[in-house]
Amino acid sequence: HFEVLLDPEGRHRVYLTDIDTAARTVEFDLIQFLTGDEATAAYIEDHPDDPGGPPNDYYIVNDNPRLRTLPVGPGVDVTVVWLEPGSLGQETISFEELPGYFAQDLTPGDPYLWYDPFWLTVDDGRVVAMEEQYIP
Secondary structure (H helix, E strand, O other), rough: OOOOOOOOOOOEEEEEEEEEOOOOEEEEOOEEEHHHHHHHHHHHHHHHOOOOHHHHHEEEEEOOOOOOEEOOOOOEEEEEEEEEEEEEEEEEEEEHHHHHHHOOOOOOHHHHOOOOOEEEEOOOOOOEEEEEEEOO
């Protein structure tokens, strides 16, 4: 595995660790979200006794616990995922609504604010879009 580097421009897969809606900042842990052959190879490397590959054809690698903080641009909306029996959908909420969304966390002892990773789109060193990544 290799260290995931933060590019000041681009999309990054992360686990959110803290948000400050007043200061408009987000703290996160960069991850690798692998799929396909890349996920299978990394999974087998980490789990040699289970050569069947990762469940659901994805594998999350988080080799570096370093946390980073970026400012969140004005007017940034967040795309979140909702589940109902037999249905999966998305909705858009404001950055200021995230604490209420995270209050529904199913794993409150987890070091992250939410069990699904997020995509952060960064432009000129600040977050301009946030999207939840659904994982089965």
